[in-house]
Each structure stands twice: as C-alpha cells, then as structure tokens.
Amino acid sequence: MATYATYIRASTDTQETAHQRSAIDDWLSEHDVDTAEVDHYADLGHSGSDPGREQFRELIDAIECSQYETVVVWEISRLARLGSIYQRFFESCEDAGTTVAITDGWVEEVRPDGTGKLIADISAAVAEEERRRLIKRVEAGVARAQEQGKWLGAVPVGFERDADGYLQVVLDPDRDAGKVGYLDVRRAIERVDEGESYRRVARDVPNLARTTLMSIHKDDERRQWYLDGEADDERVDAALDPIEP
Known part of the structure; x- marks a missing residue:
C-alpha cells in the first residue's frame, strides 16, 4: 500500500500543471521515495473553493482511513481557497497522523502535532488576499476597456x-x-x-x-x-x- 500521496489542482483544463508536477517529483526524488509508494491525485478545471472536487474528496477519505503518512503538494493554495475546506483537510491530516509537505511555500511541512500550521495559515491568507486584489485589478481593467468601447472576449464572425x-x-x-x-x-x-x-x-x-x-x-x-x-x-x-x- 502506498504511504505517500501527491495532489495537483488547476482552475482550468488547459492551465499548465508541469511546474507543479516537476516540483513534487523533485521533492520525492530528494527524499528517496519509491514511486511504487506514491498515489497521485489531480483535479483539473476546478476552483480551490469548489468542495465537490472528486479527487480531493477521495484523498481526504483515504487520509481519514490512515492510508498516507505524507501528502505532497506544490503550494497551499492548491489544496483549497475556501477556509472551511482548507481546515477540514488539515484536521483530517492531524487526526490521521499525516504530514503535509509543501514544495513551494513559507513552510516546508505541516506536521500532525501542528508544527508549521500557523505559518501555513498565514501563507494561505496572504495568497487569498493577493488573489482578491488581482481579481479586482482585472475587473477594473475590463471595466475600463468596456467604457472605452473596446471589444473583449471572442470576436464575432465577420x-x-x-x-x-x-x-x-x-x-x-x-x-x-x-x-x-x-x-x-x-x-x-x-x-x-x-x-x-x-x-x-x-x-x-x-x-x-x-x-x-x-x-x-x-x-x-x-x-x-x-x-x-x-x-x-x-x-x-x-x-x-x-x-x-
């Protein structure tokens, strides 16, 4: 039975995930993890605020069955952007004794005893605030372009x-x-x-x-x-x- 799991998420089907896979593969290699000991989970085309992600739900179910010692992710935002989903994931890991390894973040791992959790929480909050600001800037840019009469989106035929x-x-x-x-x-x-x-x-x-x-x-x-x-x-x-x- 695999003792490691990896998780990748992208908001769209076409969003590039190679950087996530590469960072996770490097982590597994650096820790001499046998590929036979790893299960891979991925949700493509899903927002981090979506509680219905099939692979993510399966991963949590497996964690709650104490199947994995370690779950490896690229960064915290890949797990969840909604606080309740985020907290449930880490509570499941804490109860099951599962460590969460983060390849790109302010903290390298969150342990079942809570070590690293505070920094991870702050990192997630900062990332979410940056996302909100980016969305507002994009929306403001779209609004300005529309006010100026510019065409956005797919161009009509002809x-x-x-x-x-x-x-x-x-x-x-x-x-x-x-x-x-x-x-x-x-x-x-x-x-x-x-x-x-x-x-x-x-x-x-x-x-x-x-x-x-x-x-x-x-x-x-x-x-x-x-x-x-x-x-x-x-x-x-x-x-x-x-x-x-």
Missing part, C-alpha cells in the same frame, strides 16, 4: 479586433488565415432566408461553419448586425458605421 482593441468589420478576408468576411455572412443569412439549407450555404462560404451560421441565423439580435447593419451594442454599432443595410 469581424476582427484592431491593434487598439476595437471591433472592425472584415470586408476583405484573408481566407488562408481562416477569416470570414462580414458580407459573406450577410449573404449566407439571406440564402438561408430564401430556403437553402445551412449545410449547403456553409459549404459555399470558406471558413464558415454550419453550426456558426445556424447560431447567427437563429439569434435575432445578431441577425440584425448583418442584415440591417446596426446593433444595440455600441461597440458593434460603431464597427458597422461604414456598412450599408
């Missing part, structure tokens, strides 16, 4: 974002770059209105997916962008200024 962040219509699309022209979309919608199928029309328009055409055609607000050359969204409406209905 449009592009210029170097300053403003939305522009694409009138001369670079087909090789996967672009779709604004007027291509307008004509495609008109053809569907005339009775042609989404599949047939999309097949004739380079880079325009059938599902995209269907989504636009069924959305009254977005249809207005292409057929009427106007939009309720001021950012889109500004981009449509040079377009005739």
